[in-house]
Amino acid sequence: MIMPSMDRSDVLFLYRQMLLIRRFEEKSAEMYALAKIAGFLHLYIGEEAIAVGAIAALRPDDYAISAYRDHGHCLARGSHPGQVMAELFGKATGLCHGKGGSMHLVDAPRRFMGGYAIVGGHIPLATGLAFATKYQKLDLVTVCFFGEGAIPSGQAHEALNLAALWKLPVIFVCENNRYGMGTPAERAIALYADVAETARSYGIMAERVDGMDVLAVRDVMRRVVEQVRAGQGPFFIEAMTYRFMGHSMSDPAHGHYRTKEEVEEHRKRDPLLLLKQTILSNNLANEADFIQLERQVGEVVTAAVKFADESPFPIPSELYNDVLAD
Amino acid sequence: MLMSYREALNQAMREEMRRDSRIFLIGEEVGYYQGAFKVSKGFVEEFGPQRVVDTPITEAGFTGLAIGAAMAGLHPIVELMTMNFAIVALDQIVNNAAKIRYMSGGQLSVPMVIRGPGSAAHQLGAQHSQSLEAWFCHVPGLKVIAPATPHDAKGLLKSAIRDKNPVIFIEAQLLYGTKGDVEDGEYTIPIGVAEVKRAGRDVTIVAYSKMLLLALEVADQLSREGIEVEVIDPRTLKPLDLPTIVASVKKTGRLVIVEEGWRFCGLGAQIAESVYTAAFDYLDAPIQRVTGEEVPMPYSRPLENAAIPDKTRVIKAVKALCGAQ
Numbered sequence: 001m002i003m004p005s006m007d008r009s010d011v012l013f014l015y016r017q018m019l020l021i022r023r024f025e026e027k028s029a030e031m032y033a034l035a036k037i038a039g040f041l042h043l044y045i046g047e048e049a050i051a052v053g054a055i056a057a058l059r060p061d062d063y064a065i066s067a068y069r070d071h072g073h074c075l076a077r078g079s080h081p082g083q084v085m086a087e088l089f090g091k092a093t094g095l096c097h098g099k100g101g102s103m104h105l106v107d108a109p110r111r112f113m114g115g116y117a118i119v120g121g122h123i124p125l126a127t128g129l130a131f132a133t134k135y136q137k138l139d140l141v142t143v144c145f146f147g148e149g150a151i152p153s154g155q156a157h158e159a160l161n162l163a164a165l166w167k168l169p170v171i172f173v174c175e176n177n178r179y180g181m182g183t184p185a186e187r188a189i190a191l192y193a194d195v196a197e198t199a200r201s202y203g204i205m206a207e208r209v210d211g212m213d214v215l216a217v218r219d220v221m222r223r224v225v226e227q228v229r230a231g232q233g234p235f236f237i238e239a240m241t242y243r244f245m246g247h248s249m250s251d252p253a254h255g256h257y258r259t260k261e262e263v264e265e266h267r268k269r270d271p272l273l274l275l276k277q278t279i280l281s282n283n284l285a286n287e288a289d290f291i292q293l294e295r296q297v298g299e300v301v302t303a304a305v306k307f308a309d310e311s312p313f314p315i316p317s318e319l320y321n322d323v324l325a326d
Numbered sequence: 327m328l329m330s331y332r333e334a335l336n337q338a339m340r341e342e343m344r345r346d347s348r349i350f351l352i353g354e355e356v357g358y359y360q361g362a363f364k365v366s367k368g369f370v371e372e373f374g375p376q377r378v379v380d381t382p383i384t385e386a387g388f389t390g391l392a393i394g395a396a397m398a399g400l401h402p403i404v405e406l407m408t409m410n411f412a413i414v415a416l417d418q419i420v421n422n423a424a425k426i427r428y429m430s431g432g433q434l435s436v437p438m439v440i441r442g443p444g445s446a447a448h449q450l451g452a453q454h455s456q457s458l459e460a461w462f463c464h465v466p467g468l469k470v471i472a473p474a475t476p477h478d479a480k481g482l483l484k485s486a487i488r489d490k491n492p493v494i495f496i497e498a499q500l501l502y503g504t505k506g507d508v509e510d511g512e513y514t515i516p517i518g519v520a521e522v523k524r525a526g527r528d529v530t531i532v533a534y535s536k537m538l539l540l541a542l543e544v545a546d547q548l549s550r551e552g553i554e555v556e557v558i559d560p561r562t563l564k565p566l567d568l569p570t571i572v573a574s575v576k577k578t579g580r581l582v583i584v585e586e587g588w589r590f591c592g593l594g595a596q597i598a599e600s601v602y603t604a605a606f607d608y609l610d611a612p613i614q615r616v617t618g619e620e621v622p623m624p625y626s627r628p629l630e631n632a633a634i635p636d637k638t639r640v641i642k643a644v645k646a647l648c649g650a651q
Binding site: 063094095096097098099100104106107108113114116118121122123124125126127128129130131132133135136154155158159161162165321322323324325326 | 350376381382384386387388389390391392393394395396397398399400417418421422426427428429430431432433434435437466467469490491
């Protein structure tokens with residue numbers, strides 16, 4: 001397997017970011033079982049390569065925005081894991097002071113403009129961020145992450161049309177994990193065999209990428225970001241992926257709508273496993289390096305939980321803050 | 327200076343757009359068509375198509391786009407061709423514009439105005455004649471304004487544009503051509519401040535948007551019969567200036583609320599509840615509400631007239647309170 005840009009520190013950074021998300025999500029599931037986290041919790045396990053690969057191609061001042069499965073994007077953007085975990089715990093020290101929760105993480109200083117939980121509803125927002133940067137004559141791009149479940153929604157189509165019509169600097173990253181909750185894409189999307197065709201029908205350039213291969217995602221994104229930044233209009237990336245867990249914590253990994261064998265089959269292409277194999281076969285690191293990374297990330301996640309657990313809940317008067325700006 | 331409601335809105339936006347390049351106007355037919363109701367006449371010529379943005383017929387899409395632009399530091403004015411079309415964009419308005427500040431713990435703001443004509447005009451049918459202000463007022467995170475006069479329209483629109491929050495600004499097709507005195511030069515009217523439009527001692531009428539004009543006509547007529555009506559225009563529906571209404575009720579002891587929207591869960595129900603709570607002991611009679619009838623708006627002229635509050639019904643309500651039939 002020969003890849004471009006195989007710089008040791010680069011690939012280890014990507015691996016570490018994916019590992020951080022993986023261990024963070026596993027810990028979140030544990031904390032959910034302990035009732036430290038409540039409500040809806042949608043894990044990103046299996047899809048890490050997309051957030052990590054795509055965001056690695058951005059500048060710190062570019063915008064990123066996501067749907068409700070948003071922990072991975074927020075962490076990949078560099079948010080403090082403790083503040084993210086504290087938000088899931090509903091604590092005052094959370095990114096949004098406990099007002100947002102798992103589905104509505106925001107880290108404005110890192111230009112992570114939020115997780116949104118009405119399917120398709122944040123895609124127009126992404127076009128607006130891109131509209132603003134173009135209006136302000138800034139050379140910024142906006143990356144919008146959403147699942148393939150959003151593709152049939154009217155708001156997605158309106159946003160795609162506006163982005164194409166006005167040549168907005170926005171990159172649509174469709175995380176095609178094959179299921180909108182429990183409904184497989186072929187029962188929901190007329191163009192399920194090639195959802196990028198939806199974007200092409202609006203005149204948007206589109207490409208499919210292996211969403212389990214972080215280097216492939218990053219390299220496509222580097223090329224696309226450069227092109228979009230140069231003012232060549234929007235781009236649509238369909239990243240083929242698979243979520244290893246259920247849709248949310250109330251949904252088992254397999255059962256009603258997919259078999260254990262199917263999940264196991266996809267787990268063979270675990271994005272962490274794939275990158276580790278590439279790194280080892282290219283002699284960029286050895287097992288000891290991975291053990292060390294595992295230990296470092298483990299410490300970060302443990303510290304995040306400790307921070308969240310020891311943080312106070314918001315005081316009652318916080319209820320009324322930030323309904324309106326003064 | 328005498329000018330139309332339409333001209334007042336045009337002036338407000340023009341002055342603000344000259345002052346601040348972050349402000350842009352976006353909506354269907356706002357540019358080269360000069361606005362469906364000609365409110366943005368001359369704008370595309372003065373500000374160019376970058377700041378006066380014609381859209382396809384996609385209220386959810388362009389309202390959402392404007393919200394995103396506001397999150398990134400611009401100040402959009404979204405023109406909805408009519409407020410009925412806000413229903414198509416309601417996910418964006420309610421789930422995004424109204425909540426983004428709160429959900430983000432104050433990290434993000436959505437400074438924008440969503441404006442356009444609400445309520446019935448003449449025989450536009452059920453889908454183009456609705457008064458939906460109660461829907462917007464129900465949602466925390468939105469401000470709602472419904473001015474009745476050109477002077478108020480100009481001053482309040484300027485304040486709405488300068489506000490840091492999403493503001494729903496409800497105009498009326500039948501008000502666009504009405505004329506009134508507008509203060510010369512630069513001025514704003516604060517959001518959340520009602521105005522006593524006519525002083526009186528016997529009965530208070532609270533009415534907004536084009537129902538204010540009806541209330542003032544009624545007050546004129548009743549004055550000739552010896553009943554002195556005090557007419558209050560809240561101007562801003564949310565946040566509501568309750569103290570001004572309560573002060574009047576404490577003086578008159580009687581309140582009639584006139585609104586064009588449907589009765590059940592209408593804005594008048596909320597105003598009545600607030601007044602009962604704040605001034606129960608001052609009321610000499612139960613509060614009267616005159617509202618639109620609980621039907622989809624019919625097309626036929628006599629049926630439409632029967633569905634909208636008119637002078638006869640308002641006079642009847644006032645007289646019922648005064649015990650003089």
